[in-house]
Amino acid sequence: MTRQEIFENIRRKRSFLCVGLDTDVRKLPEHLLEESDPVFSFNKAIVDATAPFCIAYKPNLAFYESLGTKGWEVFLRTVRYIRQNYPDQFIIADAKRGDIGNTSALYARSFFDEADVDAVTVNPYMGEDSVTPFLGYEGKWVIVLALTSNKGSHDFQLMADAQGERLFEKVLRRSQGWADEERMMYVVGATQGQAFEGIRKIVSRHFLLVPGIGAQGGSLEEVCRYGMNSECGLIVNSSRAIIYADHSERFAEVAAEKAREVQQQMNEQLARYGL
Amino acid sequence: MTRQEIFENIRRKRSFLCVGLDTDVRKLPEHLLEESDPVFSFNKAIVDATAPFCIAYKPNLAFYESLGTKGWEVFLRTVRYIRQNYPDQFIIADAKRGDIGNTSALYARSFFDEADVDAVTVNPYMGEDSVTPFLGYEGKWVIVLALTSNKGSHDFQLMADAQGERLFEKVLRRSQGWADEERMMYVVGATQGQAFEGIRKIVSRHFLLVPGIGAQGGSLEEVCRYGMNSECGLIVNSSRAIIYADHSERFAEVAAEKAREVQQQMNEQLARYGL
Numbered sequence: 001m002t003r004q005e006i007f008e009n010i011r012r013k014r015s016f017l018c019v020g021l022d023t024d025v026r027k028l029p030e031h032l033l034e035e036s037d038p039v040f041s042f043n044k045a046i047v048d049a050t051a052p053f054c055i056a057y058k059p060n061l062a063f064y065e066s067l068g069t070k071g072w073e074v075f076l077r078t079v080r081y082i083r084q085n086y087p088d089q090f091i092i093a094d095a096k097r098g099d100i101g102n103t104s105a106l107y108a109r110s111f112f113d114e115a116d117v118d119a120v121t122v123n124p125y126m127g128e129d130s131v132t133p134f135l136g137y138e139g140k141w142v143i144v145l146a147l148t149s150n151k152g153s154h155d156f157q158l159m160a161d162a163q164g165e166r167l168f169e170k171v172l173r174r175s176q177g178w179a180d181e182e183r184m185m186y187v188v189g190a191t192q193g194q195a196f197e198g199i200r201k202i203v204s205r206h207f208l209l210v211p212g213i214g215a216q217g218g219s220l221e222e223v224c225r226y227g228m229n230s231e232c233g234l235i236v237n238s239s240r241a242i243i244y245a246d247h248s249e250r251f252a253e254v255a256a257e258k259a260r261e262v263q264q265q266m267n268e269q270l271a272r273y274g275l
Numbered sequence: 276m277t278r279q280e281i282f283e284n285i286r287r288k289r290s291f292l293c294v295g296l297d298t299d300v301r302k303l304p305e306h307l308l309e310e311s312d313p314v315f316s317f318n319k320a321i322v323d324a325t326a327p328f329c330i331a332y333k334p335n336l337a338f339y340e341s342l343g344t345k346g347w348e349v350f351l352r353t354v355r356y357i358r359q360n361y362p363d364q365f366i367i368a369d370a371k372r373g374d375i376g377n378t379s380a381l382y383a384r385s386f387f388d389e390a391d392v393d394a395v396t397v398n399p400y401m402g403e404d405s406v407t408p409f410l411g412y413e414g415k416w417v418i419v420l421a422l423t424s425n426k427g428s429h430d431f432q433l434m435a436d437a438q439g440e441r442l443f444e445k446v447l448r449r450s451q452g453w454a455d456e457e458r459m460m461y462v463v464g465a466t467q468g469q470a471f472e473g474i475r476k477i478v479s480r481h482f483l484l485v486p487g488i489g490a491q492g493g494s495l496e497e498v499c500r501y502g503m504n505s506e507c508g509l510i511v512n513s514s515r516a517i518i519y520a521d522h523s524e525r526f527a528e529v530a531a532e533k534a535r536e537v538q539q540q541m542n543e544q545l546a547r548y549g550l
Contacts, residue, residue, distance in 0.1 A: 062381040068389055069348045073433055077343070083355070098398065099337055099371055100425040100491075103297070106337040123373065125420060127427020145400060150375040152402020155449060156529055162437045174430060216375075221438040 001090055001120050001180050005229045009055045009088050014267040016232050018056035020062050020239025029251045046243050049256035053263035056090040056235055079115050091117045098123040098130040105133035112137040119143050124171045135179050143182050146171050149189025149212030165180045172202045181206040190218025196226030207233050214241030224269040276365055276393050278457050282506045284330045284363050293331035294513025298340050304526045316359025318353045321518050322532035328538040331365040331510055332537050366392045371397040371435040371489050373405040380408035387412040394418050399446045410454050417459050424487030429514050447477045456481040465493025471501035482508055489516025499544040
């Protein structure tokens with residue numbers, strides 16, 4: 001999917017919501033546990049219910065790996081289901097991978113060739129040759145961690161050099177030499193508020209993947225005020241606040257309501273900024 | 276396994292070699308492809324041949340994930356085989372994981388509860404709360420990436436703050452507040468040479484996991500000169516130079532010869548430093 005296509009989906013659906021499929025088998029509604037593949041059943045119901053209100057899905061691999069040998073299969077099945085039934089959805093494998101070149105190349109093959117997702121999140125700590133193997137796939141995206149939403153983001157990402165440039169800024173600046181805004185996005189946590197303003201001075205045209213609204217407490221309005229650009233430039237993720245909003249047989253219906261609420265807020269923000 | 280037990284294994288076997296089980300299905304000797312589980316057959320043969328000469332095994336998860344749905348099963352089977360037949364071997368899952376707290380906790384559960392490895396490699400970019408969930412397992416280890424062996428390690432890990440402290444040094448220093456040398460090790464690439472001297476000023480007692488000898492070109496002698504401490508403090512990994520030394524039916528025999536050569540060099544180094 002191209003950057004232009006993502007923006008068109010956002011305009012058409014009046015939403016830049018990504019629903020995080022962080023499906024924890026211990027948190028499933030009880031009635032699903034009788035199904036042959038409860039995690040897939042949950043994902044399918046959530047996707048069917050929320051697809052009108054979002055433009056992307058983001059399964060986090062930790063939740064699938066925790067299922068053991070069945071995990072990769074459930075992940076693939078979920079990706080395939082979205083791909084076949086909602087071809088306009090952008091699918092992000094939230095895997096935060098990164099290793100020496102020949103090893104990153106294998107991760108890239110797993111996610112892009114076998115799973116056929118649109119994007120993978122990548123950790124930049126090991127530098128250029130750990131990220132570039134993910135860039136060799138036509139039409140696929142790399143989403144580099146820049147300034148994450150968690151408390152620990154302050155430990156190293158805010159470290160500044162003698163000129164005052166911080167680590168996450170160095171990541172943003174240097175990685176632009178590896179690929180442009182048609183192939184690369186960045187993770188910036190919604191909890192980082194005004195930091196978006198400085199970030200937009202470095203990466204004005206890139207899409208930012210923004211986790212941290214909902215359960216983690218970030219503000220959508222603030223993210224938009226400081227982070228939105230003329231092509232929206234934001235994909236805002238919510239996981240727990242949508243998919244675990246209800247634990248009864250009505251879980252999918254309630255998830256749809258929650259997704260719709262966020263979509264309406266996003267519609268207002270898009271309108272406010274003339275998009 | 277405790278730090279003391281690792282050191283005792285090193286003294287007894289006169290080796291601090293870790294064999295990297297980076298088993299690429301495309302590089303297997305042809306005659307193995309007829310087996311029902313070629314990757315496991317390869318691993319089993321390599322482990323049986325090299326176990327006398329090493330004290331640790333390190334499967335890299337990228338290679339297992341690239342096998343698709345069977346990958347996690349082959350990984351588990353390999354870990355179980357080592358555990359049952361060579362209980363004195365230290366097993367490292369080279370996964371380089373790291374995510375927000377609740378998600379890292381799931382990765383930790385997969386690797387420590389389900390796979391029952393001794394250690395997991397973790398990427399520190401996201402800070403304390405991405406690493407500490409791995410520390411809640413009695414007798415298990417976290418191996419934090421500090422200064423890696425690849426070229427890209429220079430991109431961000433060498434960034435210095437206004438006081439001259441570099442990112443990898445900050446990682447070494449700050450992470451000591453999260454756990455001590457009985458629970459935590461660090462990855463330092465063999466290609467980093469004299470950097471070991473400075474690193475030993477910050478983490479004098481910790482074990483360092485050292486990739487990068489063999490195919491990547493690091494020098495064992497230099498690593499020992501600058502990195503060895505009074506309890507050895509080094510676990511040096513070699514993958515490709517051992518497991519792919521030969522592609523014929525003699526592959527395991529040749530791997531054993533290569534491992535034995537490294538073990539003999541290690542014996543000399545241990546003797547040189549009075550261990």
